[in-house]
Amino acid sequence: MRRPARSTRPSRRRRRSRRSPWLKTEITRIHQDNYQVYGAREFWRQLQRDGHRVARCTVERLMRELGTQGARRGRRICTTVRYKGCGARRGGP
Numbered sequence: 001m002r003r004p005a006r007s008t009r010p011s012r013r014r015r016r017s018r019r020s021p022w023l024k025t026e027i028t029r030i031h032q033d034n035y036q037v038y039g040a041r042e043f044w045r046q047l048q049r050d051g052h053r054v055a056r057c058t059v060e061r062l063m064r065e066l067g068t069q070g071a072r073r074g075r076r077i078c079t080t081v082r083y084k085g086c087g088a089r090r091g092g093p
Contacts, residue, residue, distance in 0.1 A: 023054065024062055031068055039070025 030046050031038060038046065040063055044056040
C-alpha cells in the first residue's frame with residue numbers, strides 16, 4: 001500500500017530514504033577523491049572522520065546500490081594446479 005503523505009511531503013518520508021541520497025553523494029565524492037581504491041571500511045572510517053555517524057552496513061548497502069568497489073590487492077589465489085604432463089600421458093590403465 002502506498003502512503004501518499006510520505007511520497008508528497010519530503011519531511012514525512014522515513015529517515016533512511018531522506019538520508020540515503022545525501023550519503024550516496026558523499027560516498028561518490030570520497031570515492032573520486034581517493035582514486036577509487038577505498039573499500040567499505042575505509043569509506044566508513046572517512047565518514048566518521050568527517051563527523052558523520054553512519055553504520056558500516058549502511059555504507060556497504062549504499063556501495064552495492066552504487067556499484068562501487070574498492071581496489072582488490074594481492075595475488076590471485078589459484079586453488080587448482082594442473083599437472084604439466086597430464087595431456088602427454090600414454091599407456092595408462
